[in-house]
Amino acid sequence: MSGRTPRALKRACVILGTVLVYVLIWAGLTTLIAAIGIRHFWGRISVSQMLTNLVSVQTDGGGGSLVWMGLFFVGILPIVITLGIAVFRYYRHRRRKRLGIAPSQQRAPWIGRSVSVVMVMALTIGGTSAFATTVGVGDFIRSASSPYNVADYYKNPQVIDNANKRNLVTIYLESGEQTLADDQLFEKDAFKSLEDATPESEGWQSVDSLQQYNGGGWTMAGLTSTQCGVPLKGASSAIGSAGSSSDDGSSGNYLGGLNCVGDVLGKQGYKNAFLGGANGSFAGKDKFLGGHGYTEEKDLDDWRAMGEPEKNFRSDWGLSDQRLMSHAKDEIDQLHADAEKTGQPFNLSMLTLDTHEPVHIYDYCNVDTKSDVTSVFACSMEQVAGYVNYMKEKGYLDDTAVVIMGDHLKHMSAGDAFHEELDNNPNRSIFNRVWVPGDKKSTSLRPRIDQLNMFPTLLEAAGLELKDHEAGLGVSAFEETVPEGSAQSLPPDQYATLLDSLSSSFYNRAWTGTKPEN
Template structure:
């Protein structure tokens, strides 16, 4: 081999080694900054949460400034820092070269190279491990070897009767945690107005200590768990489904292999509608709704096209709860009138957003607490309470069931409020209220159920009769007991293991788009 060839190989090796080093630096910085950002804004999350939200983020009405911050800090900053490190090292080499021309004794280059190598490895390993811990990668890997499989416990809802159908309204409260009603922990009871609008003396009920399901904790997990009865998990299917560019959401495959609330009610003659203040495409919400029987969805683009003044929007998420509830009054007027005329019942669902941190204080909210968050919660609940009062005044509660519940517990990321009150609180639960016309509201609801049980509860509130009160992994809260052999009959440890399980074959079918009867 000629000396020129050897020199070329040596030079190529040096260039390749340099490229690898800077790729490792870039990767370490990217993972580290991403981990710090996630911890600050969302706390510790799961792989499923990352997948189902990352693929469909929106700069308008889907996080707004947070999206741009993510692009800047995670996408651009690591590149800038890596280039800066490269330029600094080049400066040091040139400076060292100039000194080498002097008569000073030369130090061994291996010392500097060893220190640099250790620093690069430390950055790469530290950044990667921080990110893996933040997104629960270890839990995700362990779930693949779980002995449990959700397919063994999942029950496709079987309706045995629908002769007593009710209209149904479901209101999801953003971060609606029951704990914030404790005026001993907080400056005031943030849910007081809504509690007064839904008194037990009039027949309203609650699931005592409604639990967030193990592994949940974000909006789409709250929606899918209560409407489909399973934890929200996925793999590459999520990327193709939630991230689909199909604009209207019709026929989209978001857990398309499962029968959910909209599917079941749709088959029994219901018209399904959804109202939300945020961008419907954020996290694939429009794909989920459009693929599960919802034929009408109104979101941020709808309200803008209707000419809502810009003052009624928050730049990061969307329309205020006050205006959303006003539109919801118009919506239920129309749906109820159509129902009386045609005999077709309706299912109206909606999702608030004022209480999504960082909270936005609208003009209609009087801040009378040291923490703006407490006042904003109270103001949001006042809007929902006003909507409940409106349904009462119009007589809609005579034939319309109402379920009000938080979509998840309040987030406890580094940038959120109430760490002192909630971090180590053992009694955290989700706020909920249930109204069912007729005599069914006299039966107490089973306490301490989790969100998965709300799937069959919603169907039964709508007046459908379910075989064994089961649907998905849940058993209706209207049933005082759970069937032997159901997921809900498992011991707490076994049930936790089931929810943690990857259940890859089950979710492959769930995301396949082929429903059980197809």
């Protein structure tokens, strides 16, 4: 009995050791393949982006084939390879046993075992390191010990005057980067048609060098930063709070503890509507909009229900910008007519998608450049320009403010175009145009602000005056100076540290709390 126990213990240890080896192989393969895939399709991302975006992709109108590729290469392939290695080793062991080859007869068996151990450890360490670097785990850990907290600088928007409130139209341009207007770098100015439709001579303005906020760079980050005035950090919502909502907003409380554009305008009597070509549930967008005052949202399912033919859709994302702008014309006609009849102003927001890579070439787009991407950008901007001209012809610009801006800079992942032109370009900024009817035409917009400042800018473009012109971490672009003590008054390095800060207590309240009074 005493002799059996050591043998049983030894066998158990061998089995556990073998299982551990295969678990390490699987983990190394999974993290390595995931890192390669993320780098290729999205470039380097953040933990927040991964948790708030990648976990909620949709197979229909929210990534399409990328979802299935991810499921296969990250979810299935590592398991198949690991099982294949296990089966190979099992049958090799049985063959040697059948041939009567004892371990002692093998040539230097310790060499084989050592090489195997080194290879497994290299795969495990290499895979986890590559993944950690790709999603910025080190930055995430450092942000937890930051001396700064967003709560110390956050300003709940307070409307002190609404006598001049007006309609508001906001158009988000997918990957709308100003740099693509440089015809010295690219084959042509992709924004030419939109620039012609929004000339400075008629009163259109722009923020010189509008910056992507530090840590941003994807669509939901662009939407929430410009509509709520804070960096999107979904990961923090789950830290230290057992009752927190999931990071993609699936509980229906997407940053529900914050007042955003739709909330403020809704309390001021506005009707809030949103139009987008993609699946509204992608990345929790519908939860965000529905939880922040938007009572109408039309997306991929709505366009299909309206009878749009399949040729007007791209399989990976959704409806073409040409058809989206056509529906947007009908939408603003109805909203404007209702506003004139009832006196209720409206806030109409929309998001394009044609310029999301890999780009899709619709029949309406004439490719006249070597790079398809340049032509597709130009075609998308022509559709937006046509919409601006439509508003002008209908007289809507007499009582409606318009803000056009990119949702983020163009992605620079391994599979995207224009690395040579953009990778080391020091002058990258977000395209934007601002139209405000009336007395704001003579004011110049404060230059080199980031997306967080667009939150109060949108509210003041709608004719609302805010206390100290502040909302969230931002100060309205219509204000030439920033208040002392605001986040915008911090030196650049300290401001960057603030935006990087995990600010767990703030984001726990933002995701789980109720909206403060404004």
